[in-house]
Amino acid sequence: MIYLDNGATTIFKPQSVAQAVYRVLSSGEYGNPSRGAYHAAVNASEIVYETRQKVARLFNVPSNSLVVFTKNVTEALNTVIKGYLTPGDHVVMTAYDHNSVLRPIYQLAKRGIKNSCVSLNLQNNLVDLNKLEDMIRPETKMMVCTHASNVIGNLIDIKKVAKICHRHNVILVVDAAQTAGVIPIDMQEMGIDILCFTGHKSLYGPEGIGGICFNQSIDIEPLVSGGSGIDSYNHSMPNRFPEKLEGGTLNVPGIAGLGAGIDYIQNQRVKNQGEKSIKLADMFAHQINHNSNITIYTNLTAPHVGTIGLNFRGINSADISDYLNDRGIATRAGAHCAPLIHQALGTTTQGITRFSFCSLNTEEEVRQTSRIINHLAKIVGEDSGR
Incomplete structure (x- = not known):
């Protein structure tokens, strides 16, 4: 996993x-x-x-x-x-x-x-x-x-x-x-x-x-x-x-x-641990952010921790999380017990799929996850083009 x-x-x-x-x-x-x-x-x-x-x-x-x-x-x-x-x-x-x-x-x-x-x-x-x-x-x-x-x-x-x-x-x-x-x-x-x-x-x-x-x-x-x-x-x-x-x-x-x-x-060292998790999160975001079917809500140009919140166009976040779980990737979907940000972002129905990294994750895990996300984005794009 x-x-x-x-x-x-x-x-x-x-x-x-x-x-x-x-x-x-x-x-x-x-x-x-x-x-x-x-x-x-x-x-x-x-x-x-x-x-x-x-x-x-x-x-x-x-x-x-x-x-x-x-x-x-x-x-x-x-x-x-x-x-x-x-x-x-x-x-x-x-x-x-x-x-x-x-x-x-x-x-x-x-x-x-x-x-x-x-x-x-x-x-x-x-x-x-x-x-x-x-x-x-x-x-x-x-x-x-x-x-x-x-x-x-x-x-x-x-x-x-x-x-x-x-x-x-x-x-x-x-x-x-x-x-x-x-x-x-x-x-x-x-x-x-x-x-x-x-x-x-x-x-x-x-x-x-x-x-x-x-x-x-x-x-x-x-x-x-x-x-x-x-x-x-x-x-x-x-x-x-x-x-x-x-x-x-x-x-x-x-x-x-x-x-x-x-x-x-x-x-x-706390700083080193944190920087590693943030580096992994940024690596993940940069490997998937060219997809027009994906919305990344995390402001990558502003200070952040190792968490990326995203959505696929037209797909409920829970379905994305289930899709990833079937492929051995554990993420969190839904409202995350934080209703006000979803009301502001307009994601109260769709929710958001969250990818949260820690210092024990690896770059290979990022690459594997990115490949699956990019593949799914391609499928979503093909379906929406029909």
Whole structure:
């Protein structure tokens, strides 16, 4: 199988990741972190602490305590959005955003929280940041945006967004689901107030682990309340990070796997890993973009990750994905849980077929896939000419 759905999850992981997870589960040496002073509990606490350090170094978080573990980026975004905004507040989002951002915001709209959306510039398929400042109101408290579209792969200029937000005392929340492990992220240099990430994509960790990174302590109401290992007589969650937002037992096997994944990408260098996946995506696009029956939505002249979104004229994206699957190529079709970009591009019915590359893909896989795509485009052209 040629696996080109890395934007959903990477299924080929470094052996070190599998070994880290297996050791926690099989050795009998890892208990419940922060729930005891015996050997197994301490071992688990050490893994959690060490992985917090790795995450903090990866994203340049000022303190390990400002790294909070969640089960995925969806839980991270829900925690931040629902825990910070209150009735009467206003939040800004973008046309690139995933339902992990949109649905919590729509849910809060029922409670009196207003929202605005930065639209797409259809001349270049990029989020029109020239409209952002006009959308900020006195009651605007938060801007939430994805770092890169999960449908077409193009990036949002986070530094530019941060400067605008901070001029108006608006906190910036970035969804790094598609960029963590692909694009070097420095929270302090880029001006990111809160970063939400997942471990199972280009950080090469297992599913079921993600997190929130804060640039400073921010008052967030917990999404989940429960055991924390400390302050047990308090009716509320402890008022300190990270325990305040980590109710219940942590996913120690997942955290161990995440730590191993971060070690892997740090050893390979994030910039190198990302550049390889982007190079493969560009190679693929350039090998197929001469076909008049194919529309490529990714703006290849603007910054992007290793994702190409395309359509064949007159063919549903699901049919294209099925055709490729029959030939051993795994892709993703449909709406990709990102409805606003499809509404803007006019692809709500057809959807888009997404090809998302990672550093473990090869140039030979690109060539094989391109040959099949070009052959299909030729067939489509012949059929349409009848």
